Amino acid sequence: MTNNQTMFESLKKELSRRSLLHKVGFGFMGLSVAGTLGHIIKPARTLAQSEAAPSNEPSSVPPNKKLGWAVVGLGKFATQQIMPSFAECKSSKLVALVSGDSAKAEKYAKQYGVNPKNIYKYQNYDSIRNNPEVDIIYIILPNGMHAEYSIRGAQAGKHIMCEKPMANTVEECQAMIDAAKKANRKLMIAYRAQYEPYNLATIQLAQSGKLGKLKLITSDHGRNLNPKDPADVWRMQKKLAGGGSLYDIGVYSLQAARYITREEPVAISAMTYSTPDDPRFREVEENVNFVLRFPSGVLANCTSSYGYSNTKRIQVFGSDAVLELDPATDYYKHRLTIKDKNGNQEQKIEEKNQFALEMDHLSESIIQNKQPKTPGEEGLQDVKLMQLIYEAARTGKTIKV
Numbered sequence: 001m002t003n004n005q006t007m008f009e010s011l012k013k014e015l016s017r018r019s020l021l022h023k024v025g026f027g028f029m030g031l032s033v034a035g036t037l038g039h040i041i042k043p044a045r046t047l048a049q050s051e052a053a054p055s056n057e058p059s060s061v062p063p064n065k066k067l068g069w070a071v072v073g074l075g076k077f078a079t080q081q082i083m084p085s086f087a088e089c090k091s092s093k094l095v096a097l098v099s100g101d102s103a104k105a106e107k108y109a110k111q112y113g114v115n116p117k118n119i120y121k122y123q124n125y126d127s128i129r130n131n132p133e134v135d136i137i138y139i140i141l142p143n144g145m146h147a148e149y150s151i152r153g154a155q156a157g158k159h160i161m162c163e164k165p166m167a168n169t170v171e172e173c174q175a176m177i178d179a180a181k182k183a184n185r186k187l188m189i190a191y192r193a194q195y196e197p198y199n200l201a202t203i204q205l206a207q208s209g210k211l212g213k214l215k216l217i218t219s220d221h222g223r224n225l226n227p228k229d230p231a232d233v234w235r236m237q238k239k240l241a242g243g244g245s246l247y248d249i250g251v252y253s254l255q256a257a258r259y260i261t262r263e264e265p266v267a268i269s270a271m272t273y274s275t276p277d278d279p280r281f282r283e284v285e286e287n288v289n290f291v292l293r294f295p296s297g298v299l300a301n302c303t304s305s306y307g308y309s310n311t312k313r314i315q316v317f318g319s320d321a322v323l324e325l326d327p328a329t330d331y332y333k334h335r336l337t338i339k340d341k342n343g344n345q346e347q348k349i350e351e352k353n354q355f356a357l358e359m360d361h362l363s364e365s366i367i368q369n370k371q372p373k374t375p376g377e378e379g380l381q382d383v384k385l386m387q388l389i390y391e392a393a394r395t396g397k398t399i400k401v
């Protein structure tokens, strides 16, 4: 058996031991991942992390207890990924829909067994406060609408799951956090990669020292924006999208660098480029390359693009081995390879429905009254850093964080 195989066998044993302890999948690497991003500067974050720390306690969710979820925005991601994933949830069920399109809402209500009385329009969204079946509202609208609908949802007394990126501005993110606090409700950002087994294994491997001393992380997220796809039309508009490729998918590159190092960057440099005269990039940027330096000396070279072909890749370079996760942040079919002096070896881990895991994580956090692992503060930190990335690109200067 090679070193890699031995390393991976012991990781797999540890995973299966934990997954026995945690019947609900998200907890299976909880001990190691609990400290993810634990060095964040803000005290609120530290608190979040410590409260979030999954323990070896079995889930306290009674077997038949499922919290009720309302989905706001019945677009591509909601209908193709999130709504079908409720079937695999242990603690979450779909009970309400919010949409501007009644016919579409009725069609999906029928398909998912949602009571027609639980269909809302944007105009009567606030009356969801009177619906005791709804515990959690999941905001899956264009980014520029996240803040308004999260805040109104919290004011209606509901817990909130909000899609990434959290919002367009730091101020909006802070207002969302404040609204949830004021209403004494939980706010979680849907950073699915932090609940996905291959990414959790990557964090574990990087942190275990099995790759040697960490030196470099590269993370590339790109796709070719399609102006004919309705889901890409709002992505070309700054008001609705907040930013371009960085906000939409570069946030995965940024997240990866942070959750793999478990550190916060201390210096940022960046460069952007948008193809001149390409009508897709009148308001938002095409390409962003950024470099982060972390306190340990790890550098991260990250890219995001709306111009290059579909890419979702993370590489972790250690002094003894290189880990490649490609695709890294896809919905399924992740591929993890360790490359060292023994050659390249692919490592297999059981795929799980990351959407079901993240939704159940919030439901269970509510039931157990714990802070979720990716609270609003986590989304705020990324929006702050993305603003600094733009500033670094604009000024051509390395920014000390």
Ligand code: NAD
Pocket: 073, 074, 075, 076, 077, 078, 100, 140, 141, 142, 143, 163, 164, 165, 190, 192, 230, 231, 232, 234, 240, 248
């Ligand atoms: P989409 O365009 O398919 O869905 C957006 C929905 O919002 C549509 O139903 C649309 O009708 C509705 N909407 C309401 N008001 C609107 C307005 N003024 N303009 C445009 N649409 C309006 O987009 P999507 O790809 O489903 O993205 C929705 C959110 O989900 C975004 O925040 C995106 O970043 C996020 N997302 C996350 C992932 C992930 O893997 N976590 C993947 C895709 C999208």
